[in-house]
Amino acid sequence: MSKLSFNSLINLKLTQESGQTSQAPWFSIEEKDENNNQINSYFELIFLKDLDNLPILAKVSQNSNDLNHMKLDYQLVSDNECDVDFTDESTIFTQKEIESALTKEITKIFNLNFDLEKFYKHLADTNDKLAESIEFCNGLRLFIAKDKFECIISSICSANNSIARWTNSTNQIKSNWGYNKEFIVNNQSKTFCGFPKISELKDKDLKSCGVGYREDYMKKSEDLLLNEIDIDEIANMNYDEAFETISKLPGVGPKVADCILLYGYGFMEAFPSDVWIKRIVSHLYFDGKEISANKTRDFGMEHFGDYAGYAQLYLFHYARKSGLMNKLKK
DNA sequence: CATCAGGCCCTCA
């Protein structure tokens, strides 16, 4: 077992299960430690871009009463055990290289470099209405996409859709056409799937995965991403440029664009405004007077600045946990 | 059997 660990404030379970749209929650198991504290573990197949897209199964786990620590273990594809065997000849990278790249990737995915305490202090100092959300959201972090293309396709899929159907569709796309690999997890065999590359999804029957009319949007977006728009180049743009560029994709309106920019690229100033954020913002900041989605977006970006992405995440979760959401239901 | 879901696109003032 490896000894990799992280020492930032994070509520792993909350972050995984708060319904963020960049990706479906990872495969999870719950265990108890010797003191009967709950330990939450999450598994996912990660591709290390810095190491020729080396596939690796990551396991992050956390003791539920210690939100300042998180543990990281991993398995290579060639292994069937939880311990890594670096004598395998198929492994052309050193243990150090792998662990360094994996640590970097996990840090990105769980947004561990973001200073949560500073964000909380900012809310308290400015006496923002969102300050009371901290009690419901302590340790909640953005769950950043591990694959930009996956984020784009699944975000297009999320529009006018239910979470259950959205999760189902993306999982089917992965298991049908993505890289599949079996691992032994918790003493049983389990298949993990990566998301297909752009070219691999080109001529596939996406409708069979239940995406409905969105298939058209996805196909045309794939064409653009293969021929005109460089998916990685967007990361080098400023927010406005990136928003304009990603909005060229069919099926990508303002809300989906901001989701992709926030969760796929880490643009923290994005404020994805769906119908719920609209209702919550109207209630909390406009005295209940209903405002449009566009105006909600303008307000969020102006009011929260570089904290807009986190503010949106906290607003949503706060409303859900405090009962406000039920109250605003129409 | 209707209605609706964590929007987008298109049309028409």
Next chain:
DNA sequence: TGAGGGCCTGAT
């Protein structure tokens, strides 16, 4: 520039 109707499909 913005308001409003239609839309795949599975769940309820």
